[in-house]
Amino acid sequence: MGSSTDSLTEHLATALSKSQSPYNQQRSNWRCQERLWNFKAEQKTFQIGGISIGGVPGQRPVVLVGTLFYHGHKVVKDENAGTFDEAAAEALVKAQDEMSDKTGNPAMIDVVGASVPGMKKYLEFVVDRTKAPLMIDSPSAEIRGAGLAYAKEQGILDRVVYNSINPSSKPDELKMVQSYGVSSSVFLAYNMKDFSTAGRTSAIKELLNKRLEFGIEKPLIDTCVLDLPTLGSALRAMYDLKDELGFPVGCGAHNAVALWKGLKTKMGEQAVKPCLASVNATTAAVGADFILYGPIDDAKVVFPAVAMVDAAYSQLPIEKRIQIPKTHPRYRIG
Numbered sequence: 001m002g003s004s005t006d007s008l009t010e011h012l013a014t015a016l017s018k019s020q021s022p023y024n025q026q027r028s029n030w031r032c033q034e035r036l037w038n039f040k041a042e043q044k045t046f047q048i049g050g051i052s053i054g055g056v057p058g059q060r061p062v063v064l065v066g067t068l069f070y071h072g073h074k075v076v077k078d079e080n081a082g083t084f085d086e087a088a089a090e091a092l093v094k095a096q097d098e099m100s101d102k103t104g105n106p107a108m109i110d111v112v113g114a115s116v117p118g119m120k121k122y123l124e125f126v127v128d129r130t131k132a133p134l135m136i137d138s139p140s141a142e143i144r145g146a147g148l149a150y151a152k153e154q155g156i157l158d159r160v161v162y163n164s165i166n167p168s169s170k171p172d173e174l175k176m177v178q179s180y181g182v183s184s185s186v187f188l189a190y191n192m193k194d195f196s197t198a199g200r201t202s203a204i205k206e207l208l209n210k211r212l213e214f215g216i217e218k219p220l221i222d223t224c225v226l227d228l229p230t231l232g233s234a235l236r237a238m239y240d241l242k243d244e245l246g247f248p249v250g251c252g253a254h255n256a257v258a259l260w261k262g263l264k265t266k267m268g269e270q271a272v273k274p275c276l277a278s279v280n281a282t283t284a285a286v287g288a289d290f291i292l293y294g295p296i297d298d299a300k301v302v303f304p305a306v307a308m309v310d311a312a313y314s315q316l317p318i319e320k321r322i323q324i325p326k327t328h329p330r331y332r333i334g
Contacts, residue, residue, distance in 0.1 A: 037287070037316070041246030046218040048184055049133030049159035051106040053220065054248035054289045058313035059322060061103075061329050062284045062306050063250075065135060066096050066296030067110040069122050073295070082118030086125065093130050096299040100132075103307035104332040107299075110135040110163060110292060116146040123150050135163040135186065141173040148180040157182050161220060164188040167203045174214040184218035187211075189237060200224065200237035201244075208245065220290060221249045231256040231279070235286045242287055253283040254294030273298075277305035284309040307333050 037056055045054040053063045069076055069084065075092070077083040093109065100107035111126055111134050113119030119138060126134060134156075136147035144162065151160045162177055164186035177185065187207045189200035200223050211219055221241055223234040231253060238249045257263065257275045264272065280293050284306045293302040307329035314330040324330055 039243045039246065041242075041244055043242070044246045044248065046184065046220075046248060048161060048218060049108075049156075050131065051108070051133060053106070056317070057284075057287050058310070058316045059324065060289075061105045061310045062288055063106045063108060063290040064100070064280075064299075064303060064306060065108040065110050065290060065292045066092075066299055067112060067137075067292065067294060068092065068126065068296045069118070070112045070295065071114060079114035079118055082113070082115060082121035084122075084125075089125065090129055092296045092299075093126065096296050096303075097130055097132065099299045099303035102332060103303045104327050104329040105303055105307050105310065106132075108133045108135060108161070108290070109296065110137050111147070112137045113143050113147060114138065114140075116143055119143050119147045120150050123147055127154065127156060133159050133161065135161045137163040141170070141176070145173075145176050145180070148177070148182055151182070152180050160184070161186060161218075162216075164222060165207060165214075165216070166190045167206060168192065177216070178214040181215060183215065184220065185216045186222050187216075187219045188222045189224045189234075195224075195230070195233070197233045197236045197240065200233065201241055204237075204241055205245075208247070219247055221247050222292070223249065223251045225251045225253055225255045227259040228256045235283065238283075239287055242289075248289035250288045250290035250292065251283060252292035252294070253279045253288075254292070254298075258294065273301050277301050281305040281309050304333070 037058065043055050045052050051063060052060060068089065071079065075085045075088045077085065096107050109126055109130065109132055111122050113122055123134065136144050136151065138144045148162065151157050160182060162182050162185040166188040167190065187204055189203050191199040191203035193199065204221055208219060223237040225231050225234045234251045238251060242249045254276060256279050257272065263275065276298060280291055280302045283291050291306065310329040311333055314324050314328055318324060
């Protein structure tokens with residue numbers, strides 16, 4: 001009985017040794033990578049205002065989009081008149097640019113206007129202070145249109161993204177978008193009839209089928225996060241759409257934290273920033289190409305967290321002898 005037990009022990013030890021050999025471990029790592037990012041569709045990469053967006057995680061960094069002049073933003077004095085604290089706003093724009101340079105994650109600014117005069121003033125201010133691409137955002141299609149009109153007048157349409165088109169967008173709005181000649185828009189998966197993962201994907205497919213009718217050559221898919229419970233469905237839809245269609249995907253993951261009612265009351269004020277960093281890092285880890293990370297004020301919290309994920313994933317293509325550009329977070333944050 002003793003010799004039989006010894007033989008079994010030796011057999012298990014040999015098998016374990018073989019499974020942990022460098023060669024077998026490397027093969028295991030490659031199989032893991034192939035399962036992780038082996039997308040069905042070829043991944044599309046778009047150039048918008050001098051930055052690249054889209055592609056395979058690990059090979060490209062996530063684009064981070066900070067929001068400026070949103071309703072309730074402390075820098076805004078009068079949202080109807082479009083007056084604001086210019087020094088404070090400039091400091092926020094500069095801080096995001098600095099974090100982008102430090103981490104290697106490209107940056108964009110989501111400019112939110114509550115009035116036509118405000119939108120024009122905001123865009124004029126931001127265009128003069130950063131080279132980052134801009135999203136033109138507003139609750140009103142008319143105000144978004146005013147933003148496009150300004151962009152066309154200034155010759156910067158190649159630098160802007162219309163934010164956004166969704167299944168409820170009216171024909172007049174789509175004609176307006178087409179008339180200004182903007183080539184990139186966020187497609188928002190806000191399907192009021194079915195807000196499940198499947199509902200989001202069907203809504204986006206419907207928009208994509210019609211996108212060239214209104215001139216959108218570079219769609220950015222936002223799978224729509226409204227609160228903490230909807231984050232899970234949005235992340236699943238994000239991965240599924242990227243896998244099946246290959247277009248750049250992302251979401252406003254910060255809404256999961258911003259609308260978490262019990263976060264401060266039950267967890268304490270100190271929990272907010274860690275949760276914000278975590279929710280954006282989680283979104284990057286699922287494969288997002290871009291993230292609307294919330295107020296631009298939080299750039300110093302979010303950029304390091306997402307850059308960490310990008311740097312970690314960069315090891316996967318390197319193990320397959322794929323070169324990573326020296327501007328990648330892997331080479332910036334170490």
